[in-house]
Amino acid sequence: MKFSNSHKAPLYNSIIIVPMLILLMGSGAFLLGVNTYGLLGTSLFMGMIIVPVVLLLIVSLRGRQIFEYDSEGETLNLSNKGSLFRGKFINDEFPKYKLQHYEIVDLLVLRRLYITISSKRNRPIILKYEISYLTPTQLRELCSCLDEVIKNNQENRQEP
Known part of the structure; x- marks a missing residue:
């Protein structure tokens, strides 16, 4: 998606x-x-x-206004960038099997997505994205897609 x-x-x-x-x-x-x-x-x-x-x-x-998500193929592509004076551009691409868990923090003015992925050193890496400008429909789609990836990862880990 x-x-x-x-x-x-x-x-x-x-x-x-x-x-x-x-x-x-x-x-x-x-x-x-x-x-x-x-x-x-x-x-x-x-x-x-x-x-x-x-x-x-x-x-x-x-925070940053533009959020892009792509889960087609074997990788997850997430990017977060500001539109005018918000210069820092975040672009992360990682295999789906590394996704461990995610959390959405919804405060009064801002909403953030925290994604935990596994690393080679057996330490989790937490990626942060600002998703305050997503519509509720886009937010539901993002959650359902991430839930599906996590569910597939758990099923694949249980199969020997």
């Missing part, structure tokens, strides 16, 4: 750009309006600064 939410990258970019523009305009209006002209009072200008800062904090806490 294969899915991606990369087609929504322009939407994610605009979610970041609009508060940044409002913040710039609010900062400029605050500096010009309060210091030079004394117009409208400070509460309106402070609202134009505080609201975009809060929105930008929420967007940055939610």
Whole structure:
């Protein structure tokens, strides 16, 4: 199974750009309006600064926007990348038989996927992905596919 939410990258970019523009305009209006002209009072200008800062904090806490998953063949391919200013790109590819277990942590603002895979040194490796921007349907598909891979791995380990 294969899915991606990369087609929504322009939407994610605009979610970041609009508060940044409002913040710039609010900062400029605050500096010009309060210091030079004394117009409208400070509460309106402070609202134009505080609201975009809060929105930008929420967007940055939610993490990377683009998540791609591919389980066709004998390998699992997972990639996680940010759309605009989130520069770090995570791309992992590993055989399905190495998948041991996964966990989805769902907090108020963010959702993360932790995948545990086996290594050659008999120590588990934990891979982390930010999946806050997945739809509930995509999340269910991801869980069912990972459950199926884990079930197949357990059946193959039991057969001598």
